[in-house]
Amino acid sequence: MELKLEQGQEPKVGAGAKPLHLTAQSPAGEQEDPMDRKETRLRVVVRVRPLTCPERRRGDQRVVHCLGDNAVYVNAAGQEAAFRLSAVFDAGTSQEGVFEGSGMKRLIELAANGFSCTAFAFGQTGSGKTYTLMGPLAQSEGQPATPCLGLGGLMQRAFVCLLEQTQCYRPGLVLSASYVEIHNEQVRDLLSPGPARPLPVRWSKTRGFYIENLLTVEFGSLEAIMALLQEGTRRRRSAAHALNGHSSRSHALLTIRIRRKAVSPEPSSCQQGALCFVDLAGSERVKDTGSAGERLVEATNINRSLLALGHCISLLVDPRRRRSHIPYRDSKLTRLLAESLGGSGITLMVACISPSSRCLTETLRTLRFAGRAKKVTTKPVAHRVSREKLLQSLEQEIQTLREENLSLRQQLRLPRILSEGTAPTQLPECQGESHAPGQRGAPRRAPSSARRSLYGLLQEFVLENEQLRREPIPLTSSRALAREGQRALAQELARHLESPPALSSWGQARRSPEAAPGSCSIQALPCPQPAPGAAQCGHVSLLFLSDLAPEALAPHVSCRPASQPMAVTPQGSRRPSLLKEVPPWEVLTAQSGSRFQGASQGSPWEDPAQPWPQQRPVAPWLLHGKRSLGRRKSSAGSCLLLRDTQQQGPEPPPGLEGQVVPSAPPLAGQPGSSTGRQAAGADPELRLEEVLDSLQEQFQYYSLRDARD
Numbered sequence: 001m002e003l004k005l006e007q008g009q010e011p012k013v014g015a016g017a018k019p020l021h022l023t024a025q026s027p028a029g030e031q032e033d034p035m036d037r038k039e040t041r042l043r044v045v046v047r048v049r050p051l052t053c054p055e056r057r058r059g060d061q062r063v064v065h066c067l068g069d070n071a072v073y074v075n076a077a078g079q080e081a082a083f084r085l086s087a088v089f090d091a092g093t094s095q096e097g098v099f100e101g102s103g104m105k106r107l108i109e110l111a112a113n114g115f116s117c118t119a120f121a122f123g124q125t126g127s128g129k130t131y132t133l134m135g136p137l138a139q140s141e142g143q144p145a146t147p148c149l150g151l152g153g154l155m156q157r158a159f160v161c162l163l164e165q166t167q168c169y170r171p172g173l174v175l176s177a178s179y180v181e182i183h184n185e186q187v188r189d190l191l192s193p194g195p196a197r198p199l200p201v202r203w204s205k206t207r208g209f210y211i212e213n214l215l216t217v218e219f220g221s222l223e224a225i226m227a228l229l230q231e232g233t234r235r236r237r238s239a240a241h242a243l244n245g246h247s248s249r250s251h252a253l254l255t256i257r258i259r260r261k262a263v264s265p266e267p268s269s270c271q272q273g274a275l276c277f278v279d280l281a282g283s284e285r286v287k288d289t290g291s292a293g294e295r296l297v298e299a300t301n302i303n304r305s306l307l308a309l310g311h312c313i314s315l316l317v318d319p320r321r322r323r324s325h326i327p328y329r330d331s332k333l334t335r336l337l338a339e340s341l342g343g344s345g346i347t348l349m350v351a352c353i354s355p356s357s358r359c360l361t362e363t364l365r366t367l368r369f370a371g372r373a374k375k376v377t378t379k380p381v382a383h384r385v386s387r388e389k390l391l392q393s394l395e396q397e398i399q400t401l402r403e404e405n406l407s408l409r410q411q412l413r414l415p416r417i418l419s420e421g422t423a424p425t426q427l428p429e430c431q432g433e434s435h436a437p438g439q440r441g442a443p444r445r446a447p448s449s450a451r452r453s454l455y456g457l458l459q460e461f462v463l464e465n466e467q468l469r470r471e472p473i474p475l476t477s478s479r480a481l482a483r484e485g486q487r488a489l490a491q492e493l494a495r496h497l498e499s500p501p502a503l504s505s506w507g508q509a510r511r512s513p514e515a516a517p518g519s520c521s522i523q524a525l526p527c528p529q530p531a532p533g534a535a536q537c538g539h540v541s542l543l544f545l546s547d548l549a550p551e552a553l554a555p556h557v558s559c560r561p562a563s564q565p566m567a568v569t570p571q572g573s574r575r576p577s578l579l580k581e582v583p584p585w586e587v588l589t590a591q592s593g594s595r596f597q598g599a600s601q602g603s604p605w606e607d608p609a610q611p612w613p614q615q616r617p618v619a620p621w622l623l624h625g626k627r628s629l630g631r632r633k634s635s636a637g638s639c640l641l642l643r644d645t646q647q648q649g650p651e652p653p654p655g656l657e658g659q660v661v662p663s664a665p666p667l668a669g670q671p672g673s674s675t676g677r678q679a680a681g682a683d684p685e686l687r688l689e690e691v692l693d694s695l696q697e698q699f700q701y702y703s704l705r706d707a708r709d
């Protein structure tokens with residue numbers, strides 16, 4: 001029998017950690033945490049729950065033993081293994097004991113200092129994850145009991161701790177919360193009033209993966225945050241099965257955002273930390289839980305997303321492979337945890353296990369996962385936002401909400417009071433508490449105090465948004481409306497990506513004589529089929545360059561000197577070559593918002609004597625096929641999509657300066673793309689969202705790389 005004792009370097013977070021020493025000063029005059037930018041391991045602790053009554057009645061053996069010295073020992077059925085983790089809590093440890101010993105307090109402190117912190121519980125179904133995070137649920141309603149801390153979990157204790165900090169020691173802290181669940185691979189807002197609709201998970205260079213249209217609610221008291229927790233948990237999907245009478249059927253993520261204004265009298269920067277609690281749905285063996293029908297679908301989705309999480313962890317642990325592509329896009333869960341696992345966050349994992357002999361296999365699996373996870377490192381970075389950036393992002397947020405509210409008002413046929421050109425600092429037409437949605441369009445001015453701050457203004461728009469959404473009419477977000485125009489195009493693109501057409505000839509391309517004034521008048525190279533989107537949307541043109549390695553195309557798109565010919569490969573050729581038949585052409589530079597420069601001599605695109613009638617900004621999008629970069633370059637196809645940014649459509653990518661180039665993200669719908677594989681047969685709308693998102697990612701990746709090179 002083999003006795004395996006897992007060893008590992010202890011992370012610096014945790015009980016007994018030295019008090020925070022503030023040594024360095026940031027340019028803004030703020031104190032920096034010594035943890036800032038230091039490689040840090042995930043802290044992984046284990047909690048063993050007591051045997052439950054049914055387990056005792058059945059006479060299950062206790063096979064898990066806590067040895068002291070942070071080691072846990074499993075011995076049964078000829079299997080013996082020991083694991084050493086950051087801390088181990090036996091069945092007798094109280095909720096307070098787990099809070100004190102897990103390092104939760106330090107995590108809260110770090111979140112208040114601007115770090116992104118995550119505490120998540122994982123383990124087999126019925127192993128005590130929800131209990132550890134929220135305490136026992138009120139069985140009748142499936143809600144976290146009361147704010148009373150006796151049996152309260154890590155969440156309630158953290159709320160108390162944070163609120164204490166806010167009220168007593170750091171009056172500058174502003175707290176807000178969001179709460180979502182991932183159920184059957186769909187993200188749902190648990191706080192938003194009205195019917196739960198799936199929210200898209202998007203990616204941006206500045207924010208990483210994020211949930212669009214997520215409601216965030218400010219709170220200032222324990223009662224308020226407990227009400228949010230209870231309301232959200234009531235809405236979360238749960239069901240009974242053989243191993244747990246109240247089993248969570250979704251992963252839940254409750255995020256507390258902590259905004260701290262700078263301490264200096266003339267604040268030049270602010271800190272924005274986050275504390276996220278993740279209650280994972282438990283892994284389950286269907287033959288043990290007896291899941292069938294809907295429960296079986298849920299179980300399959302739960303297990304699949306946990307598998308994706310395990311896969312990411314395995315790659316992150318391997319020092320060679322963690323530099324390559326980590327497939328966070330394989331599930332919504334891994335996308336949302338990407339920052340906590342491999343980015344700049346700080347993470348505490350609580351592995352929950354049952355002591356019962358019947359759960360032996362799953363217990364060992366959980367402990368092995370824990371052992372791997374503790375080797376994962378992140379490089380925590382405190383988020384300090386410069387005052388200018390903060391103001392900018394606030395204004396942008398206000399502007400987005402203003403547009404969203406106007407769009408909702410239009411759908412509700414309410415009078416539109418703001419004029420088109422209203423500056424973001426002007427007030428919305430509908431304010432705060434006293435406006436009832438029934439009083440359609442009664443314009444009100446906010447109290448003058450609210451005008452003083454952008455935060456106040458933002459709050460008003462949020463309130464208005466909430467009120468409008470409460471109307472019992474199905475509403476569509478403004479972004480979704482804007483996307484409708486892109487849907488046909490995306491569908492076409494998806495088809496092309498799946499089976500790129502063979503080009504019969506490259507022919508001559510000219511500026512379209514029918515191009516509407518003001519539209520982007522570049523014409524696609526002729527394809528056997530009309531260029532996708534060109535027919536439907538006058539402002540979109542697409543080049544489909546079959547069998548062209550992306551590496552050959554990207555430099556030409558980003559910064560091709562006008563004198564060089566475009567490298568394309570005609571049909572039938574396996575390898576890209578400089579295609580002499582296509583004369584030099586000057587397309588555009590890769591910077592978003594760049595303009596057509598006009599055509600160079602001999603370009604087939606343009607009559608050089610005639611300048612472009614409209615020098616309009618365009619956003620280029622690159623679609624690549626297979627990213628095989630071996631000696632035999634074989635790309636399924638590459639597309640260059642030119643979009644007129646003055647028309648409606650997806651946002652052009654922001655500036656590219658100073659960015660670290662990540663590994664190339666996979667492209668939805670492509671061979672080798674997990675999202676494409678997963679999406680097959682899934683909701684076509686979600687599938688299209690994926691395609692549009694990955695367009696942006698792809699473009700950013702290649703543009704950033706070119707900018708760096």
Ligand SMILES: Nc1ncnc2c1ncn2[C@@H]1O[C@H](COP(=O)(O)OP(=O)(O)OP(=O)(O)O)[C@@H](O)[C@H]1O
Nearest residue numbers: 049125126127128129130131136244247248281282
């Ligand atoms: N440390 C503990 N002390 C006492 N009871 C516990 C403890 N941990 C869990 N329990 C009880 O065990 C049962 C299952 O716990 P819980 O619902 O938290 O499991 P879970 O891991 O969240 O399950 P699932 O993944 O199915 O949602 C509950 O009745 C809970 O009250």
